[in-house]
Amino acid sequence: MKKKDIIAIAIAVIVVLVGGGLLIKTRIAVSENRLANNITKAVENKDGSLFLKQFSKDNQDIKFSDIGAQSVVKDMHDNATDPTSEIGKIIVDGRTVAGTKVDYSFTVESKKVMGLFTSYYLTTRKSPVQVSNYTGYGDDMTIKMTSGGKNQTVTKSQLSSGLFPGRYDFDITSGGEDDGSYWVRAAGDGSTIDLTVTEY
Structure with missing residues (x-):
């Protein structure tokens, strides 16, 4: 194998690794800012499905969670006294949204994706x-x-x-x-x- 071919292969491998890393970082791993933006968008559009996707898999799998998530975004959209555009940041910062029917309790947690990138998501506790x-x-x-x-x-x-x-x-x-x-x-x-x- 010629030196020129080895260099071309090395460059191709670097491009794939960097491109793959960027794809994971921007598409799969969720930053705190992106989490906040997703929450805000869900509330602005009263999109319970998008809101529920911000939670851990265990939370998403709670029976009737789709019904609950839809009612939460509706409550926040209709009743919050905090600006709608700030709701995602408020939740990610660990604060409660003012004006809602109850003080919802959400926690931000993180996990490693591919062992390199930190991805953030919400968790909550079930109420019997x-x-x-x-x-x-x-x-x-x-x-x-x-x-x-x-x-x-x-x-x-x-x-x-x-x-x-x-x-x-x-x-x-x-x-x-x-x-x-x-x-x-x-x-x-x-x-x-x-x-x-x-x-x-």
Whole structure:
């Protein structure tokens, strides 16, 4: 192999390594600024899917997290007294957004990508929901989550396993009778929420 060929191969390898490194750094690894920008964009556009993507895989996999994430961005968009353009930075800085229905608890964490680049993401804690039935019908109770235009039956054990931050609406019936509409709002601080079901 000629010296000229060796130099050409070496240059090609360097270009691939540098190009690959830049691609990872700009596309795969998420800087704190990019995380803040993504959060702000999600709130500005009321984009619950984009907001949820900023969280750890474990948080994304929490049952009904899509419903919670959508309600969080709507709450921040509609009620925050902080400027919308600053919301991402506020969250990444570890502060709470003023004016929202609850003080949401999010934490910024980081991981190494390819052992070289630091990537930042959000985490939160699940809030267990404890259902207390005071209708006199024991366990003869049907809970339907109506948030997000859905009408899906949920179990007490699913609720007790914890919800992603956000507001969740329910229609509850017991003993064949409609006991009314209920809602809970999870903050992401891990505290248990009491959902007390009473007869009309």
